[in-house]
């Protein structure tokens with residue numbers, strides 16, 4: 327089986343990043359090489375430094391201009407031989423040049439059933455609050471490829487989560503996060519086993535394929 331290296335981009339508490347690290351340590355052919363974050367004080371960076379995982383802080387605002395930032399980001403991915411990228415709570419836009427270079431090799435996980443409750447402003451608790459306010463009876467997890475527009479790339483996998491009448495955004499978010507932790511690694515494994523050989527093909531992983 328082909329060995330693939332991946333990089334996680336994260337800005338927040340990093341629970342998905344931690345799960346992906348544990349997963350990668352159990353796989354002989356999938357290596358978590360690098361964490362990229364815009365936020366030096368986030369949980370993901372703290373975990374990386376405590377666990378000797380290579381990380382790089384890249385904040386576009388700290389560069390003279392945006393192109394320099396993009397060049398540095400691409401250089402970092404190339405120098406670390408990154409084959410694919412998993413976004414896990416990364417709050418910055420991925421530059422178009424990176425999306426083009428890693429065509430259909432950037433995944434994102436989102437805590438709703440896209441296209442519902444996705445796009446600008448739908449991050450963190452905002453997503454779950456909007457779901458509860460909408461009175462929808464179901465929310466869930468979506469894993470998709472990253473395209474130029476936020477949360478709009480082709481959907482690879484979805485799993486539903488019931489919304490209860492007594493739910494708060496926090497309670498719903500915890501149930502959804504639990505599912506995220508279980509499914510992200512499984513979807514990645516399926517994609518790696520197919521060597522991401524899916525460009526221009528529609529890929530859809532069904533719920534029963536990952537159990």
Ligand code: GRF
Pocket residue numbers: 336338339340341342343414415416435436437450503506
């Ligand atoms: C997750 O809910 C993920 O779906 C979204 O951001 C959150 C990140 O959580 N994109 P964590 O930092 O992995 O705990």
